[in-house]
Amino acid sequence: MRILTSIAVAALLATAAAAQDANESEPAWRTSALTLVPTGYVAGKAATDAAGTTGYLAVYPATANDPKTPASVFAPRQMLVVALDKDKSRAVSAELKPRAGHEAAALDGDGADRDEAERQAALGAKRTTLPQGTELCDIGAWSDDKDPAGLNVRAEPSVKSRVLGTLPPPYRLKMGGSENTPDGGWLTEFRIIGFKDGWFLIEGATPPGKDYEDERRYPRNAPKPYAGRGWVAASKVGANYANGGTRMGGLFQAPSVDAKWMPALRKLGGPLDTDGGPKRIFACSGDWALVESEDGVRGWWRSLCSNQVTNCS
Numbered sequence: 001m002r003i004l005t006s007i008a009v010a011a012l013l014a015t016a017a018a019a020q021d022a023n024e025s026e027p028a029w030r031t032s033a034l035t036l037v038p039t040g041y042v043a044g045k046a047a048t049d050a051a052g053t054t055g056y057l058a059v060y061p062a063t064a065n066d067p068k069t070p071a072s073v074f075a076p077r078q079m080l081v082v083a084l085d086k087d088k089s090r091a092v093s094a095e096l097k098p099r100a101g102h103e104a105a106a107l108d109g110d111g112a113d114r115d116e117a118e119r120q121a122a123l124g125a126k127r128t129t130l131p132q133g134t135e136l137c138d139i140g141a142w143s144d145d146k147d148p149a150g151l152n153v154r155a156e157p158s159v160k161s162r163v164l165g166t167l168p169p170p171y172r173l174k175m176g177g178s179e180n181t182p183d184g185g186w187l188t189e190f191r192i193i194g195f196k197d198g199w200f201l202i203e204g205a206t207p208p209g210k211d212y213e214d215e216r217r218y219p220r221n222a223p224k225p226y227a228g229r230g231w232v233a234a235s236k237v238g239a240n241y242a243n244g245g246t247r248m249g250g251l252f253q254a255p256s257v258d259a260k261w262m263p264a265l266r267k268l269g270g271p272l273d274t275d276g277g278p279k280r281i282f283a284c285s286g287d288w289a290l291v292e293s294e295d296g297v298r299g300w301w302r303s304l305c306s307n308q309v310t311n312c313s
Contacts, residue, residue: 029055030043065298065299140190140306155231256300
């Protein structure tokens with residue numbers, strides 16, 4: 001108990017320190033600008049133009065991390081253009097505008113946002129290949145369903161839709177299995193390529209554990225998953241955090257590196273990183289996933305993977 005308490009305290013101190021470091025780097029006018037953020041929006045990163053006379057504040061809908069109305073990386077972004085006082089330390093007025101031109105570049109900082117925008121644009125070109133109304137995604141995941149009958153893969157995102165096939169429950173080789181076999185058995189992995197109304201569109205499911213076991217010992221009669229394209233319930237899906245090149249230790253309020261950042265913890269304590277995975281996966285957009293951390297923080301993390309042997313760093 002004493003050891004666990006120490007771990008929890010250390011984790012809280014680490015996340016508090018991270019939050020403090022972030023606040024220290026913010027421009028002085030940001031605090032006053034928060035009072036000008038329109039109802040229904042949440043403020044993120046702040047930046048000042050070269051002349052120091054105008055501020056820019058990234059803003060996202062307050063519902064961006066709501067599983068019922070998840071944000072999209074492909075949606076146009078907005079910002080608050082802030083007029084500053086003579087001392088350049090307080091916000092005088094603000095106007096909500098689309099993110100565009102040289103004003104948008106001020107929030108891009110070191111270019112991370114530009115790189116992200118280019119990556120999402122490349123993904124967005126594939127949206128026409130998905131069923132209408134489907135949000136395009138590109139993340140690795142697995143079936144968390146322990147039902148011996150397996151997880152149903154359906155033709156449409158509905159429990160009333162036709163079952164195309166199933167994904168096997170956790171599987172253990174009866175003899176000679178790998179020493180890396182998870183305690184609960186190998187899980188069935190796949191790619192998530194889309195999301196709609198609490199359902200994930202998947203494809204490419206592989207036999208549980210086949211990629212980790214000696215192929216000479218992997219049984220021919222091992223369970224074979226439905227490997228085609230189909231829909232599975234989001235509540236039955238799990239994954240590990242992968243290194244998406246963003247800030248570790250927490251989650252973002254929206255799927256962008258300039259959205260509000262919220263400290264979060266791993267299952268065994270300590271700031272959230274690529275060791276382990278989320279408690280729940282609610283939705284996805286591009287290479288981002290809307291998740292819930294083990295300590296109950298709900299937000300976006302860029303990049304999930306299905307590696308069951310090592311972390312996805």
